Amino acid sequence: MRFDDRTLARLATAVENRDPQALATLAALPPGHARIVGITGPPGAGKSTLVDAVTGALRREGKTVAILAVDPTSRITGGAILGDRIRMQQHHADGGVFIRSIATRGATGGLARATADLARLMDAAGKDYVLVETVGVGQDELEIASLADVTVVVLVPGMGDDVQAIKAGIMEIAGVFAINKSDQPGADRLERELRAEWQTPVLRTVATEGQGIDALVELIGTATVRERLHGGAADTAPLRSRLRIDHLGIAVESIDAALPLYQCLGLVPTHRETVAQEKVRVAMLPAGESRIELIEPSAPDSPVGKFLAKRGPGLHHVALRVPDLEAAAARLHAAGAKLLNEPRPGAGGHLYLFVHPASTGGVLLELIQEKLI
């Protein structure tokens, strides 16, 4: 899908503002092929300078680039953003580069969500690369970094304890360590320390001089995706995650009575819990990419208890995993579906909603959103 820049800019603003129509449009767009690259690290490490240099190198290869600068307005170094703007201006007149800064949102998670949506939009718009600059110190930034196909963690010599200021978890998701400002003393030592502790590729850059940029571009294009933070197994394109059946929920009178049959098939419960909100106890049995969820009522007035009384044990619901629950909800509303609740957080921290069987052809449908977005 190709948009002209003005259309893209307008859509980006609407998506950032959570406009339901724009979210529905976004959800309906087919995915593109963009490589989503996170550039993260402590304040002043030279992230913007690197983004700028990498953009220049990619443009010389004829690649189109979107730059999403997560604008840390809550930070004190107000001059940095202006500095970024001035530097980025060299690309501004270039139609192959789309630049957007994303302002800090009030609620935790809002920034990550807005950034993920914009990255997805840039991907759908056909960009070859989406570069996302964030300061690697907050939870939002950690989430954003973990959305990328590959994350460059920018470090500088002589950081010492400043490395500790980087949000725990950021180092783990690095696909590349860039020791920027390696024209300054201490680069050797930092490189030794990194190589001793991590298997992640390390390279040195001097962003202001354009040194090491070609090697960085090469690594960005080839570095393997690190294991996602919360999700377990590596996913090659988290932003383009497919719809899939997350689990089938089966209502039973007693989990303990039902389990042996499943266990003799090799399905083993990895997780059991009581969900107070729904008045149920559940056992999750992984089955390949999907799972079976056995559900028993934990109180007589539980909705599952009523289901059992009325229909007897059996298939209770089908749960689909979707990339953006709000967008899905907007589309379902528009289609006239009967939603039993608005998206709300479940026990595992994920968002979910239920669609009434009357709208789905007869089965209760649960929609679950990927945890990180």
Ligand SMILES: Nc1nc2c(ncn2[C@@H]2O[C@H](COP(=O)(O)OP(=O)(O)OP(=O)(O)O)[C@@H](O)[C@H]2O)c(=O)[nH]1
């Ligand atoms: N000596 C040296 N200075 C550099 C290098 N890269 C960037 N700088 C300088 O470091 C300062 C900060 O660079 P930025 O690119 O704004 O750093 P940043 O990480 O984007 O900063 P924030 O967005 O404010 O967190 C600027 O004055 C740059 O010119 C480098 O490789 N060597």
Ligand SMILES: [Mg+2]
């Ligand atoms: Mg910057």
